[in-house]
Amino acid sequence: MADIFDVIADPTRREILRVLLDRSSDATHAAGDISVSEIVATLELSQPTVSKHLKVLREAGLVAVREEGQHRYYRLDSRPLESVEDWIIPFTASDDDLQLSVQLAQETRDFASSVGKVLADTRHRVTSATERVTPKKWRRD
Incomplete structure (x- = not known):
């Protein structure tokens, strides 16, 4: 091609x-x-x-x-x-566009980190609660 x-x-x-x-x-x-x-x-x-x-x-x-x-x-x-667009954008983007892109990337990472922490905490709480109420003979150890 x-x-x-x-x-x-x-x-x-x-x-x-x-x-x-x-x-x-x-x-x-x-x-x-x-x-x-x-x-x-x-x-x-x-x-x-x-x-x-x-x-x-x-x-x-x-x-x-x-x-x-x-x-x-x-x-x-x-x-x-789209590959042409991806190649051209860095040449045509203003400093404001680049700063906004960096800021959005950081916000995305912060959001993903927060979601990951909430999911890990929720999983831990569910596992702990399940272990307290599930008889030992039914647990998968």
Whole structure:
């Protein structure tokens, strides 16, 4: 599989992704599918050119295809772009964003620690109470 950055580096593929994104956000097309011929008409490119780029996008997991007879309908799958987003965020985040991220991480750790302590204390209390009221012959020692 090609590197996601190589895939989206091509301007024609980015235009195809834009068309697919527009279709996916269009309320009149619930499924978000678009045919190859519609992409060809929208971008005013040849069908072989569009098909070649759709193949690259499909291999990268950026589009899903549905076959209906001889027609192919494509829709955007943006999940592979999350790795691009993860890579870009540190370059675009402000100092305030980074401080907020650190603060949230610390709050999450504090919360998890508190929950862990409560669960451990509850388990200890339940075990102690069970041992006091359960006859020895029924205990698993």
